[in-house]
Amino acid sequence: MNFKEFQNQSRLYVIGALEAEELEEFEKARKKFGKKAEDYIGECYGLHEAFALSLRPAKSSAAIKDRLMAMVRARKEA
Amino acid sequence: MRVTKSRTRPFSVVPQLEPGAPSDFELMKAIQAEDPDALSQLYDRYNGILKALILRVIHNEAEADDLLQEIFMEIWNQAKNFSSQKGKPLGWMVTLARRRAIDGLRKKQAYARAEERLQNETEQQPDAWVHNSTEEEIVLSDTRGLIQKVISGLPPAQQQAIDLAFFRGMSQREIAAKTNTPLGTVKTRLELGLKKIYDGLKELRSEL
Numbered sequence: 001m002n003f004k005e006f007q008n009q010s011r012l013y014v015i016g017a018l019e020a021e022e023l024e025e026f027e028k029a030r031k032k033f034g035k036k037a038e039d040y041i042g043e044c045y046g047l048h049e050a051f052a053l054s055l056r057p058a059k060s061s062a063a064i065k066d067r068l069m070a071m072v073r074a075r076k077e078a
Numbered sequence: 079m080r081v082t083k084s085r086t087r088p089f090s091v092v093p094q095l096e097p098g099a100p101s102d103f104e105l106m107k108a109i110q111a112e113d114p115d116a117l118s119q120l121y122d123r124y125n126g127i128l129k130a131l132i133l134r135v136i137h138n139e140a141e142a143d144d145l146l147q148e149i150f151m152e153i154w155n156q157a158k159n160f161s162s163q164k165g166k167p168l169g170w171m172v173t174l175a176r177r178r179a180i181d182g183l184r185k186k187q188a189y190a191r192a193e194e195r196l197q198n199e200t201e202q203q204p205d206a207w208v209h210n211s212t213e214e215e216i217v218l219s220d221t222r223g224l225i226q227k228v229i230s231g232l233p234p235a236q237q238q239a240i241d242l243a244f245f246r247g248m249s250q251r252e253i254a255a256k257t258n259t260p261l262g263t264v265k266t267r268l269e270l271g272l273k274k275i276y277d278g279l280k281e282l283r284s285e286l
Contacts, residue, residue: 011272017243045169052172054225057126058133068147072114
């Protein structure tokens with residue numbers, strides 16, 4: 001696998017769309033390309049952020065935050 | 079259009095913050111130091127985005143609220159595992175939320191019902207990704223509009239393949255079966271679509 005092919009596979013990898021047999025080859029290439037590969041995969045995770053930001057934010061009830069913060073404070077005090 | 083040549087900086091199209099507001103990194107650092115107020119601010123900043131993502135996966139308001147609460151609790155508990163070297167806080171939170179939402183979808187065996195709903199959505203709104211675009215919310219609307227422009231520039235089949243992979247957690251084989259499309263075609267659609275979005279977002283980042 002050359003680096004261009006690795007880049008293609010990386011974009012599939014970060015969204016979990018590689019099939020098992022592709023994953024094995026991908027991990028081999030990842031090892032081979034080392035830091036360059038890790039940097040590129042890191043960049044690809046920006047796709048997650050972009051997909052989430054493409055959605056219109058949804059409202060949640062105020063009770064959710066109240067419950068969350070009560071749990072967090074209780075956890076901290078425990 | 080100016081295109082950045084940077085290869086090391088993770089691309090990111092994040093909303094603008096109010097002047098003086100702590101950055102996401104600063105909030106994460108404070109959460110790592112167990113400051114509940116920092117989590118409260120992070121919640122205010124991103125609960126809407128994460129809830130939208132969860133809803134897109136599980137299509138159930140009450141379950142989405144419960145999951146949102148669990149995810150922010152996990153953010154609190156797992157904050158020590160966040161490393162700024164590996165990316166931005168929002169990316170980390172989205173990855174975590176997506177994984178939890180897809181796990182939740184599978185665990186609750188709601189897949190069949192969601193599939194049916196998805197089928198209806200797909201038939202009624204072939205460009206489902208675009209249907210969220212008409213709203214009043216200000217801070218994120220420009221960013222969202224720009225990202226949607228990139229996504230909506232893809233052929234519908236590519237949008238659908240990416241939507242099923244990202245928001246439903248489907249494998250290429252599952253997408254092929256669901257859309258009655260050869261596996262090789264699904265792979266090509268995903269590869270081409272993701273490359274276009276990736277390249278489009280890099281251009282977008284250089285413009286912001």
